[in-house]
Amino acid sequence: MELQAEEGLLTTSAVPRVLVATAVPAERDAVARTFPGTTGQVVAVGVGPARAAACVATALTxxxxxxxxxxxxxxxxxxGGFAPGAPVGSLVVADEITAADLGAETADGxxxxxxxxxxxxxxRCPAALVRDAAAATGARPGTVLTVSTVTGTxxxxxxxxxxxxxxLAEAMEGFGVAEAAAAHGVPVLELRAVSNPVGPRDRAAWRIGEALDALADGFGKLAPVLEGWTSHDRHDR
Known part of the structure; x- marks a missing residue:
């Protein structure tokens, strides 16, 4: 809470405080280019859902x-982005964060x-926040899959x-981040910049620099949305 003076009286207002979790320092640095430190904290938590969950839970605690x-x-x-909905260089905002390979293989699939x-x-991510994030950044809303093995075929x-x-996209940390957030009763959002198509691995076709620039640009536009997110909105889950 933050104390504010108004007409000689002290009142309190809820101040959004955001934890942004990236996998690696290059992503952290891209976000930090445009995301103000006064709004929260950006941390590189490591690769994969287990590591991400552990680090985010520690930070929340x-x-x-x-x-x-x-x-x-x-x-x-x-x-990675699923064609044709999420081309290289585009942004995807999750309305659902789904673990794609958490389960069992059977004879029937x-x-x-x-x-x-x-x-x-x-x-599920807060609906109002997803709408506002998509409008501000131009990101496509949809499901972002979390995988422990990146798709290569x-x-x-x-x-x-x-x-x-x-x-629309796959990555490796979102579900772990969401599990930690849910355990602490904190809502979650996921924003991904597409660096490559999901499918056969073709490193020559990856556009990592372009995707990092898109991520930085997206967070510059997203920051005012997060700063203005009200207590009422936080319960729209």
Whole structure:
């Protein structure tokens, strides 16, 4: 909370405090180019959902202990885009963050953990925030998949799209970030800049620099949205 003076009286107002979690320092630095430190904190948490979950949970616990809790967690970085909906250089904002490979392989195909009778595979992002983020940044809203093994074949890309027809992008940390945020009762958002198509690995076709620039530009436009996100909006989940 922040104390404000108004007509000689002290009042309190909720101040958004955002934790932005990227996988690697290059993504962290791209976000930090345009995202003001006064709004929150940007940290590189490592690669993969387990590492991301552990680091984000630690940061959330420490902030709460110090009396400066985060009000939103954002998973951010570059990732693969599903053609034609998310071309290289575009931005994707998640309305759902889904673990694509959490489950079991069977003779009849893949079964998500939810169909085995336990767990969860999807976290939904606040609808109003997704709308505002998409409007401000030009990002396409849709499902962002979290994978522990990056897709490298056309067959796997097709299988993922068949199971998740609204998927626009895949990355490796979002679901872990969302799990940690949910455990602390904090809403989550995910923003990805597309560096390559999901499918056969063709490193010559990757546009990492272009995607990092798009990420920085996107966060410059997203920052005012996050700063103006009200307490009422935070409960629109």
């Amino acid at each position: 420490g902030a709460a202990r110090d009396g400066r809790p985060f009000t939103l967690v954002v998973s951010a970085g570059i990732g 893949f079964l998500p953990v939810t169909e085995l009778g336990f767990g969860t595979i999807t976290h 056309a067959a796997r890309a097709a299988a993922l799209r068949a199971r998740h027809p609204r998927a």
